[in-house]
Amino acid sequence: MAQLQAVSSSPSSKFVFHAHGAKRFESYQNRDKLFCLGRLSSNQELGARSSGLHGNAVVHQKGNLAQASASRVIQAVLTGEKETDVSSSPKSRGLRGKLNKVVLAYSGGLDTSVIVPWLRENYGCEVVCFTADVGQGIKEMDGLEAKAKASGACQLVVKDLKEEFVRDYIFPCLRAGAIYERKYLLGTSMARPVIAKAMVDVAKEVGADAVSHGCTGKGNDQVRFELTFFALNPELNVVAPWREWEIKGREDAIEYAKKHNVPVPVTKKSIYSRDRNLWHLSHEGDILEDPANEPRKDMYMMSVDPEDAHDKPEYVEIGIVSGLPVSVNGKELSPASLLTELNDIGGRHGIGRIDMVENRLVGMKSRGVYETPGGTILFAAAQELESLTLDRETIQVKDSLALKYAELVYAGRWFDPLRQSMDAFMEKITETTTGSVTLKLYKGSVTVAGRKSPYSLYRQDISSFESGQIYDQADAAGFIRLYGLPMRVRAMLEKGI
Amino acid sequence: MAQLQAISSSPSSNLVFHGTKIYDSLQIRDKLCCSGRLSSNQGLGAKSSELHGNTVFHHKGNLIQASAGRAIQAILTGEKDTDVSASPRGLRGKLNKVVLAYSGGLDTSVIVPWLRENYGCEVVCFTADVGQGLKEMEGLEAKAKASGACQLVVKDLKEEFVRDYIFPCLRAGAVYERKYLLGTSMARPVIAKAMVDAAKEVGADAVSHGCTGKGNDQVRFELTFFALNPELNVVAPWREWEIQGREDAIEYAKKHNVPVPVTKKSIYSRDRNLWHLSHEGDILEDPANEPRKDMYMMTVDPEDAPDKPEYVEIGIVSGLPVLVNGKDLSPASLLAELNEIGGRHGIGRIDMVENRLVGMKSRGVYETPGGTILFTAARELESLTLDRETMQVKDSLALKYAELVYAGRWFDPLRQSMDAFMEKITETTTGSVTLKLFKGSISVTGRKSPYSLYRQDISSFESSQIYDQADAAGFIRLYGLPMRVRAMLEKGI
Numbered sequence: 001m002a003q004l005q006a007v008s009s010s011p012s013s014k015f016v017f018h019a020h021g022a023k024r025f026e027s028y029q030n031r032d033k034l035f036c037l038g039r040l041s042s043n044q045e046l047g048a049r050s051s052g053l054h055g056n057a058v059v060h061q062k063g064n065l066a067q068a069s070a071s072r073v074i075q076a077v078l079t080g081e082k083e084t085d086v087s088s089s090p091k092s093r094g095l096r097g098k099l100n101k102v103v104l105a106y107s108g109g110l111d112t113s114v115i116v117p118w119l120r121e122n123y124g125c126e127v128v129c130f131t132a133d134v135g136q137g138i139k140e141m142d143g144l145e146a147k148a149k150a151s152g153a154c155q156l157v158v159k160d161l162k163e164e165f166v167r168d169y170i171f172p173c174l175r176a177g178a179i180y181e182r183k184y185l186l187g188t189s190m191a192r193p194v195i196a197k198a199m200v201d202v203a204k205e206v207g208a209d210a211v212s213h214g215c216t217g218k219g220n221d222q223v224r225f226e227l228t229f230f231a232l233n234p235e236l237n238v239v240a241p242w243r244e245w246e247i248k249g250r251e252d253a254i255e256y257a258k259k260h261n262v263p264v265p266v267t268k269k270s271i272y273s274r275d276r277n278l279w280h281l282s283h284e285g286d287i288l289e290d291p292a293n294e295p296r297k298d299m300y301m302m303s304v305d306p307e308d309a310h311d312k313p314e315y316v317e318i319g320i321v322s323g324l325p326v327s328v329n330g331k332e333l334s335p336a337s338l339l340t341e342l343n344d345i346g347g348r349h350g351i352g353r354i355d356m357v358e359n360r361l362v363g364m365k366s367r368g369v370y371e372t373p374g375g376t377i378l379f380a381a382a383q384e385l386e387s388l389t390l391d392r393e394t395i396q397v398k399d400s401l402a403l404k405y406a407e408l409v410y411a412g413r414w415f416d417p418l419r420q421s422m423d424a425f426m427e428k429i430t431e432t433t434t435g436s437v438t439l440k441l442y443k444g445s446v447t448v449a450g451r452k453s454p455y456s457l458y459r460q461d462i463s464s465f466e467s468g469q470i471y472d473q474a475d476a477a478g479f480i481r482l483y484g485l486p487m488r489v490r491a492m493l494e495k496g497i
Numbered sequence: 498m499a500q501l502q503a504i505s506s507s508p509s510s511n512l513v514f515h516g517t518k519i520y521d522s523l524q525i526r527d528k529l530c531c532s533g534r535l536s537s538n539q540g541l542g543a544k545s546s547e548l549h550g551n552t553v554f555h556h557k558g559n560l561i562q563a564s565a566g567r568a569i570q571a572i573l574t575g576e577k578d579t580d581v582s583a584s585p586r587g588l589r590g591k592l593n594k595v596v597l598a599y600s601g602g603l604d605t606s607v608i609v610p611w612l613r614e615n616y617g618c619e620v621v622c623f624t625a626d627v628g629q630g631l632k633e634m635e636g637l638e639a640k641a642k643a644s645g646a647c648q649l650v651v652k653d654l655k656e657e658f659v660r661d662y663i664f665p666c667l668r669a670g671a672v673y674e675r676k677y678l679l680g681t682s683m684a685r686p687v688i689a690k691a692m693v694d695a696a697k698e699v700g701a702d703a704v705s706h707g708c709t710g711k712g713n714d715q716v717r718f719e720l721t722f723f724a725l726n727p728e729l730n731v732v733a734p735w736r737e738w739e740i741q742g743r744e745d746a747i748e749y750a751k752k753h754n755v756p757v758p759v760t761k762k763s764i765y766s767r768d769r770n771l772w773h774l775s776h777e778g779d780i781l782e783d784p785a786n787e788p789r790k791d792m793y794m795m796t797v798d799p800e801d802a803p804d805k806p807e808y809v810e811i812g813i814v815s816g817l818p819v820l821v822n823g824k825d826l827s828p829a830s831l832l833a834e835l836n837e838i839g840g841r842h843g844i845g846r847i848d849m850v851e852n853r854l855v856g857m858k859s860r861g862v863y864e865t866p867g868g869t870i871l872f873t874a875a876r877e878l879e880s881l882t883l884d885r886e887t888m889q890v891k892d893s894l895a896l897k898y899a900e901l902v903y904a905g906r907w908f909d910p911l912r913q914s915m916d917a918f919m920e921k922i923t924e925t926t927t928g929s930v931t932l933k934l935f936k937g938s939i940s941v942t943g944r945k946s947p948y949s950l951y952r953q954d955i956s957s958f959e960s961s962q963i964y965d966q967a968d969a970a971g972f973i974r975l976y977g978l979p980m981r982v983r984a985m986l987e988k989g990i
Contacts, residue, residue, distance in 0.1 A: 181880065181888055182876055182880075182892070216966060217965075217966025217967060217968070217969040217970070218964060218966055218969070222969055222973065223969075223972075223973050223976065223977075226973050226977060227973070227976075227977045227980055230977045230980045230981045230984060231980045231981075231983070231984050232984070233984070233988075234981045234984040234985050234988065234990065235988070235990070240969075240970065242966060243966050243967050243969055243970050244967075289953050290953060291881060291943070291944050291945065291949075291951055292943040292944065292945045293943060294931075294933075294942035294943055306935060306936070306938065307804075307806065307935065311800075313800070353940065355940065355941050355942075356880060356941075357880040357881055357944070357951055358880065359883075359884055359885035359888065361885075361976075362969055362972065363964075364951075364952065364955040364964060365880075365881070365949075365950055365951040365952075366951075367951070383675055387674065387675075387849055387850040387851065387858075388784065388850055388858070391852055392852035392854075395674055395675075395852065396896065396900060399675070399896055400893060400896055403889065403892055403893055403896075407889060413980070415980070416980065417983075438787075440787075442799060442800065442936065442937065443799070443935065443936045443937070443938070444935065444936070444938045444940070445799065445936070445937045445938040447846065447848065447937070448848050448849075449787040450784070450785045450786060450787055451784050451785065451850070452784065452785045456784075457858055458784055458850055458857075458858040458859075458860070459857065459858075460782050460783060462857040471711060471856075471857060472710075473709060473710025473711055473735060473736050474710060474736050474737075475710070476710040476711070476715055476716075476733075476736055476855060477710070477733065477736050479716075479855065480715065480716050480719050480720070483716065483720075483854075484716075484719060484720045484723045487720055487723045487724045487906070487908070487909065488723045488724075488727045490724070490910075491723060491724050491725070491726070491727040492727050495726075495727065495728070497727065497728070
């Protein structure tokens with residue numbers, strides 16, 4: 001979830017809301033009640049609502065697109081700015097006043113605390129706060145319910161999703177070998193679907209007709225949440241306040257919170273935008289926004305600096321059954337416990353720091369730093385064991401599919417038959433990837449120290465320099481002549497033979 | 498090139514030569530020599546009796562098995578000949594001059610007399626400098642001639658190797674089976690091509706190499722020979738002769754008055770060039786074993802590396818490295834410089850079990866200090882200059898590219914076409930990357946490019962006119978439309 005940044009106000013006073021293709025969606029309107037900026041109904045509604053709350057709505061026309069600034073009303077309150085033009089045919093926000101109950105992904109931070117009253121105000125609905133424990137380190141659980149209610153929620157639902165997250169989302173990605181753009185181990189990408197799915201379930205439980213999230217309109221997370229909502233319950237309305245309201249930064253949010261008697265969280269805001277779960281901790285913003293800058297030592301939280309890590313290497317043995325890790329140093333552990341253990345071990349050796357510039361699904365490049373200590377160890381182990389159990393053609397196809405798999409997960413297409421079918425392939429092809437890998441951890445690096453498997457296709461008697469009956473060197477002559485026949489034929493063509 | 502190992506003799510006495518029938522029709526058009534190419538009985542019989550006694554043949558269904566090389570065995574071990582049947586080695590006595598890939602080591606030293614003896618041809622030794630660390634260059638010519646060669650040709654291929662073979666692979670991002678940076682794979686084609694050129698220069702009608710019949714290198718050499726001159730005969734002694742190990746080779750050398758190299762044989766089989774040093778054999782043959790500290794030669798142990806990190810800046814133009822810490826260097830010099838820098842920080846140690854082209858898995862350890870730095874730099878710069886679709890396609894092709902290079906298909910229009918793609922797509926991958934090297938690991942500390950597609954004003958949290966957050970709603974609805982439609986179908990809406 002995006003956290004509000006201290007951001008300077010934009011000099012431009014234009015608020016642009018595009019009403020894209022209201023016409024196109026009209027035919028869906030009966031069938032699909034998904035809320036969108038493009039969904040506008042009668043002018044009166046908007047006018048009524050606006051005057052009901054805070055004053056006139058401001059509408060700017062731009063060719064075929066009618067732009068509505070319904071939430072300019074908030075701006076009017078916050079900054080006392082004068083309204084400018086009032087034109088005809090304002091298109092009101094479609095579902096204002098039409099939602100009963102919204103399930104909101106809630107963190108207890110400033111932004112989601114502000115969303116609660118904003119939803120109630122702008123949509124006249126009840127708000128059920130939902131908090132998922134995906135290993136982000138939830139503190140003050142009791143305080144959380146009180147906080148949610150103090151901001152206006154009627155209820156707080158909390159679910160511990162750690163085991164489900166690791167077992168049903170992380171482990172399949174690990175087994176597939178899914179890495180996005182060479183480096184990113186998909187920490188945030190895998191978490192959104194498990195949270196969003198839980199929200200859909202909660203919506204059913206509490207009888208909600210809408211879901212909402214606090215993701216900005218600039219990131220991937222909004223896509224990941226909403227694609228999951230689409231896939232699991234297309235009838236749910238989706239509200240994304242960041243794409244609608246006028247709040248642009250921390251100060252706006254604090255203003256808004258005060259005006260609505262919402263307790264402002266006391267915790268000092270970090271200069272970085274972070275996302276944390278059991279798999280990783282991500283950092284963005286501040287000096288990281290210039291890719292020429294090296295991250296500062298004090299930014300990291302999940303791993304020690306490699307220079308400060310132990311001077312002696314540590315060996316760790318990972319036991320794997322059919323492509324999935326089951327034990328650490330001989331100890332069988334549940335998925336979430338196993339990952340936690342490896343985060344500890346990896347963290348103290350500075351393992352898993354990733355610094356990259358990535359291509360977001362929403363089109364721009366962004367720079368982020370990720371700490372993935374346990375995950376980096378697990379990837380190294382799983383891929384290493386595969387080198388014993390998978391043959392050449394298999395690794396080729398698996399690695400090719402893994403590229404696509406990572407793209408799907410990164411884009412939030414978790415609940416997509418394509419991803420699910422790939423998992424069927426991955427599950428089958430890793431059936432015999434069982435065994436153990438010993439890794440050496442030392443000052444930020446992971447090296448393999450040994451691997452074994454009862455299903456290993458490696459035979460010492462073939463590859464060694466001794467002759468054997470399994471492999472006859474003379475066979476190679478025939479093999480090369482046939483393998484190279486296309487090249488010979490082509491060369492003869494070129495030489496006119 | 499494979500070096501002879503101390504190995505025990507195989508109890509089996511079969512030598513298998515396959516399939517004369519298929520090749521008969523090609524015989525006129527393609528004079529390639531191969532274990533499968535058998536001509537008249539008399540040829541072989543004559544040669545055998547001339548040299549060493551009766552040949553031995555074993556029948557095996559449709560395949561005729563000849564043990565022409567048992568002739569050698571007879572000399573070496575005094576074994577009695579058993580059956581005598583037909584089908585001699587095809588080109589015995591039909592080759593004039595062979596260009597042999599020569600290293601000066603025991604195995605290639607033995608091949609010289611063996612070729613002369615079994616093929617009655619002249620032998621031109623060819624040595625390529627690809628950065629393996631050629632010592633005793635003058636001694637090499639004397640050594641070659643002492644073993645029976647009529648000539649030694651030496652060519653310095655270092656710049657060509659790095660510029661025309663390594664750099665394209667680097668630009669493509671070609672990595673085999675997740676880890677292998679193709680050090681030996683890239684070297685064979687440059688050597689083999691030079692051999693084909695040398696064969697033309699000296700008027701040779703054949704080429705020969707000292708690769709075993711168990712590895713990838715024989716394929717890499719021979720596919721290059723096929724592609725560049727399919728009329729050249731190819732002789733691969735390891736697939737034919739009876740020599741099975743170091744002792745056999747030393748015996749043979751002594752019997753032919755060939756000076757045996759004095760250098761102590763390592764327990765490991767190694768291949769070295771400017772890009773890497775590979776180790777195989779000994780305890781490495783069990784993948785459960787960790788390599789020994791004293792095995793490594795190109796890099797220091799990370800634990801013994803400096804306690805302070807070192808920063809290095811790589812300048813890249815259109816996907817290829819040109820500068821190290823601001824210094825403009827030729828391809829080979831640039832790589833040598835980075836090998837030094839990387840080596841002292843223990844960079845680039847790779848331990849893997851890989852799938853060979855010839856079908857089995859093998860375990861090897863590679864030291865690629867400079868190359869690992871270069872790969873990291875090139876990929877990092879691409880993260881600024883390549884968009885999403887591009888990176889997807891490039892990385893997908895890179896997998897295939899690596900397979901082609903690993904398999905020795907260098908001179909293949911497919912690889913060449915991929916290079917045309919890579920050259921085009923990396924036109925704007927120009928800029929510099931700063932890396933931090935520390936005890937075996939590399940981390941990126943900065944990257945910049947005048948062609949960067951990264952814009953701070955878009956991705957930061959400030960609003961802007963280039964990126965309007967409200968656009969995202971429309972984007973998501975359309976991007977997710979297939980999912981919505983499917984879900985509606987499932988729900989009967």
